[in-house]
Amino acid sequence: xxxNVRQQIVISGVGGQGVLFVTxxxxxxxxxxxxxxxxxxxxGMAQRGGSVVSHLKVGDFASxxxxxxxxxxxxxxxxxxxDLHGHFISAQGWRIVNSDRPYSGAAAVExxxxxxxxDNPRAVNLVVLGYALAWCAARDAAHHxxxxxxxxxxxxxxxxxxxxxxxxxxxxxxxxxxxASGVA
Numbered sequence: 029x030x031x032n033v034r035q036q037i038v039i040s041g042v043g044g045q046g047v048l049f050v051t052x053x054x055x056x057x058x059x060x061x062x063x064x065x066x067x068x069x070x071x072g073m074a075q076r077g078g079s080v081v082s083h084l085k086v087g088d089f090a091s092x093x094x095x096x097x098x099x100x101x102x103x104x105x106x107x108x109x110x111d112l113h114g115h116f117i118s119a120q121g122w123r124i125v126n127s128d129r130p131y132s133g134a135a136a137v138e139x140x141x142x143x144x145x146x147d148n149p150r151a152v153n154l155v156v157l158g159y160a161l162a163w164c165a166a167r168d169a170a171h172h173x174x175x176x177x178x179x180x181x182x183x184x185x186x187x188x189x190x191x192x193x194x195x196x197x198x199x200x201x202x203x204x205x206x207x208a209s210g211v212a
Contacts, residue, residue, distance in 0.1 A: 158206025
């Protein structure tokens with residue numbers, strides 16, 4: 029198990045997009061690797077599509093909150109999330125956003141369109157995560173990428189959704205579709 033990992037990741041979107049689900053998947057992947065993990069989230073008016081931001085720290089940290097300018101990475105389930113919560117990202121940090129157009133300073137994935145093509149429009153969160161896993165793996169993840177791999181997240185989904193085989197299959201398909209778009 030790798031124990032010298034220290035990563036801070038911000039996940040941002042709106043209520044109902046699965047920000048907290050992605051955070052839990054990443055946290056469980058860290059735990060499975062034997063890594064310490066802290067999470068914290070802030071809910072806006074989530075029931076009305078309000079802002080939701082989650083902080084994930086993997087490694088030896090004392091506080092779950094990420095300071096402005098300190099995050100190693102950012103997952104934006106809506107492109108506008110980067111405008112709201114981009115201040116958390118360090119100058120060297122990576123940025124992945126769900127956007128149908130190029131987004132300044134970020135890698136953009138058309139997650140809404142990909143999720144629509146696989147008939148699972150609610151799986152935008154998993155498409156973005158899959159894309160991020162591929163994008164980071166292709167760009168020296170040892171420094172500022174994700175601490176986990178596609179196989180790690182697949183394993184977490186297999187276990188977490190074991191009682192719901194249809195949902196498990198749909199979730200894995202969305203994760204894989206996002207990953208495939210990140211290596212294309």
